[in-house]
Amino acid sequence: MFSxxxxxxxxxxxxxxxxxxxxxxxxxxxxxxxxxxxxxxKLSFNPPKPNKTLPTLSTVSTAKVNEQKxxxxxxxxxxxxxxxxxxxxxxxEEDYEVYHQSANQFLQSLGxxxxxxxxxxxxxxxxxxxxxxxxxLLIEFNQRFSxxxxxxxxxxxxxxxxxxxxxxxxxxxxxxxxxxxxxxxxWLQQIFLHLSNDNEPGILYAIDELLKSPFMEDSFVQxxxxxxxxxxxxxxxxxxxxxxxxxxxxxxxxxxxxxxxxPLFQWCKKSISDPLKTAVCLKLGNYLQKNSLLITDQIMxxxxxxxxxxxxxxxxxxxxxxDSYNNIMATISSDKAAKASSLLMADERLLRSWLTxxxxxxxxxxQQLLVEEAILLSKNEHYSPCTRQR
Numbered sequence: 001m002f003s004x005x006x007x008x009x010x011x012x013x014x015x016x017x018x019x020x021x022x023x024x025x026x027x028x029x030x031x032x033x034x035x036x037x038x039x040x041x042k043l044s045f046n047p048p049k050p051n052k053t054l055p056t057l058s059t060v061s062t063a064k065v066n067e068q069k070x071x072x073x074x075x076x077x078x079x080x081x082x083x084x085x086x087x088x089x090x091x092x093e094e095d096y097e098v099y100h101q102s103a104n105q106f107l108q109s110l111g112x113x114x115x116x117x118x119x120x121x122x123x124x125x126x127x128x129x130x131x132x133x134x135x136x137l138l139i140e141f142n143q144r145f146s147x148x149x150x151x152x153x154x155x156x157x158x159x160x161x162x163x164x165x166x167x168x169x170x171x172x173x174x175x176x177x178x179x180x181x182x183x184x185x186x187w188l189q190q191i192f193l194h195l196s197n198d199n200e201p202g203i204l205y206a207i208d209e210l211l212k213s214p215f216m217e218d219s220f221v222q223x224x225x226x227x228x229x230x231x232x233x234x235x236x237x238x239x240x241x242x243x244x245x246x247x248x249x250x251x252x253x254x255x256x257x258x259x260x261x262x263p264l265f266q267w268c269k270k271s272i273s274d275p276l277k278t279a280v281c282l283k284l285g286n287y288l289q290k291n292s293l294l295i296t297d298q299i300m301x302x303x304x305x306x307x308x309x310x311x312x313x314x315x316x317x318x319x320x321x322x323d324s325y326n327n328i329m330a331t332i333s334s335d336k337a338a339k340a341s342s343l344l345m346a347d348e349r350l351l352r353s354w355l356t357x358x359x360x361x362x363x364x365x366x367q368q369l370l371v372e373e374a375i376l377l378s379k380n381e382h383y384s385p386c387t388r389q390r
Contacts, residue, residue: 082339082371083378085386090240090346099241106234116145121230123151124223134158139167142175149186150219150226152176156189160196160260181209184216184291195263203267207284216291221355228348239348247344247351261300268304272311282308295328295363302328332367340367340374346385350374 107126110118123141128134135158138151145151156176159168173193180186187210194202210216227246231237271277281304288301302325309318331337344351353373357366377383 081378082374085342085346089386091244099238125227142172147179149180152179153186153189156193160193182214184210184213185218192260207280211287218294221358244345278308293362331364336371340371343374
């Protein structure tokens with residue numbers, strides 16, 4: 001079902017869940033190292049035994065400490081309990097393959113409908129017709145229904161990947177700017193585009209416009225919501241499988257776009273001796289950290305700042321940037337975060353709440369709220385979302 005994927009830091013709660021869960025669905029990711037070290041040595045001396053079998057003072061003290069620790073652990077575990085949800089409880093590979101094949105046929109059928117929303121679902125999600133690329137479908141959609149920001153941004157993204165395909169003339173690229181000029185996410189794609197073409201003035205202009213953008217909203221959440229909405233119209237839809245497909249196919253698709261950051265880091269690194277460009281890279285990194293909704297972009301922003309601080313030899317600011325990185329990772333890499341994230345696959349209502357919170361508060365806060373909500377739901381003994389739909 002899913003081939004091996006090597007990911008940078010994106011949609012990290014899903015990645016963490018993936019590498020800690022069952023491999024039933026052939027998700028061929030290396031399992032995390034366990035921490036089950038055992039005491040491998042003994043004391044090299046034998047203290048004298050007490051005359052009676054009464055416990056020694058040190059033994060009593062140790063026992064009390066251990067008992068208190070156990071009590072504290074039990075209280076903590078009960079207070080922070082989250083329902084365990086293994087992927088094989090939600091979906092089997094056979095279920096996925098059978099359902100997904102028919103669902104894809106449904107998505108393909110939407111291409112015959114003149115409704116804009118159905119055409120959008122077909123353009124973004126349907127399997128590609130023979131001889132067509134995703135860029136072909138996006139261009140065709142834009143010719144029929146112009147100024148749709150999510151489509152135009154994807155055109156810019158693909159034109160960056162394809163390094164100015166023949167279809168990537170100035171019209172859709174300029175249309176993307178006109179349709180979403182206040183969105184930093186669109187300008188970020190413009191930066192990547194100009195980097196791919198070594199357009200120095202374009203790079204600086206796009207960075208300047210991004211820094212002036214009042215918000216930054218990636219299409220990550222919108223795509224998942226559109227995908228779920230589209231397949232909910234499928235007569236025999238299975239919400240669990242729809243959710244799994246949306247999160248894996250599209251969240252991970254967003255993760256793989258992190259390759260676009262590589263030229264930006266290279267550009268900033270080679271410009272480290274240029275005070276103007278160094279200041280631009282630093283401002284860009286700070287903007288991404290402070291304004292991005294997605295953890296990935298925030299992490300990339302921090303890494304850009306670290307690159308500059310390291311180049312400048314500023315150990316104090318480098319350490320502060322590393323602390324910011326560590327704080328984000330601590331929020332999303334706990335066992336509670338992994339367990340709560342696994343419930344997204346099984347509980348569509350919880351998933352939609354998480355997506356809404358990302359839009360309003362950003363992914364870091366959304367993850368904290370997800371953990372809190374998962375703990376609250378798990379207190380209900382009748383809450384059992386991890387049941388396979390038939």
